[in-house]
Amino acid sequence: MEEKIIITPSNNSQTPSKNFAALGEDYASFKKSKVAIVQAPYEKTTTYIKGTKSGPAAIIEASENIELFDDELNQETFKVGIHTMEIPGLEGIQPEEMMEKLYHATQDVLKAGKFPVILGGEHSITPAVVRAVNEAFPNLSVLQLDAHYDLKDEYRGSKFNHGCAARRISEICPLVQVGVRSLAKEEKDFIASQANGRVKTINVYDILEMPLWKDRVSSCLTENVYITIDLDIFDPSLMPAVGTPEPGGIGWYETLDLLREVSKDKKIVGFDVVELCPIKGQIASDFLAAKLIYRLLGYVFSSKK
């Protein structure tokens, strides 16, 4: 009888795996992993194109095809161990209940000493995660990469709408927004009214005019940083699979440059990637999201640091 051969890591497997990058047990068990991936396929308040609840599954599927050797960093990032958690039951529940579940899921990851990576789902998931991270790390600030300010106090009758995510985060800790380019008058007034400057913004016009904009981002952040990446930060030509695409976004290398610099200057304590809204048959967006996550993990766990 032929012996069954188990290859670890089992990247590029034929059968779909539920592990990020299709990692085998040696590099994906909870115990051995430094990183824990929390899937948050939540969608309740999106306002334009629907489908972000399929985001986490599409990222996991795409991640099976990424090269595990990182050619920019010259390292095998997966060796830190990347565990993919069971999906918490978030379907159909109200935002308040979702926030509680995700807060506790993040707490569990942090208490176990793991680095949390959350896959959305809509952006309304982020404040729950930030609440848990803020309790675990003093002197925290959030870096938000997004086309939208998301600073509305209330939208369509809810304070937990994805258009209010940044406003809720700003009630927990300081916030730095980058790449934003779609602003409501109410949001403009809110930014202008802040006495303490808790929300700082480097919008696309600042980026176009300021050669040293990445240094400015770093200088606005505190010692410990949580990063929330709404994929609509990217130009829609690069990332069309988002619910609310805005023209004039940031490119792949620009974004990586920023993330690399911030990772060198600050201690990144977790991140999320949200609002992927997969387009059937167009896998480039899903793949970008998966590669972005793996590259950012590479920066955080860089062997050169």
Ligand SMILES: [Mn+2]
């Ligand atoms: Mn957005």
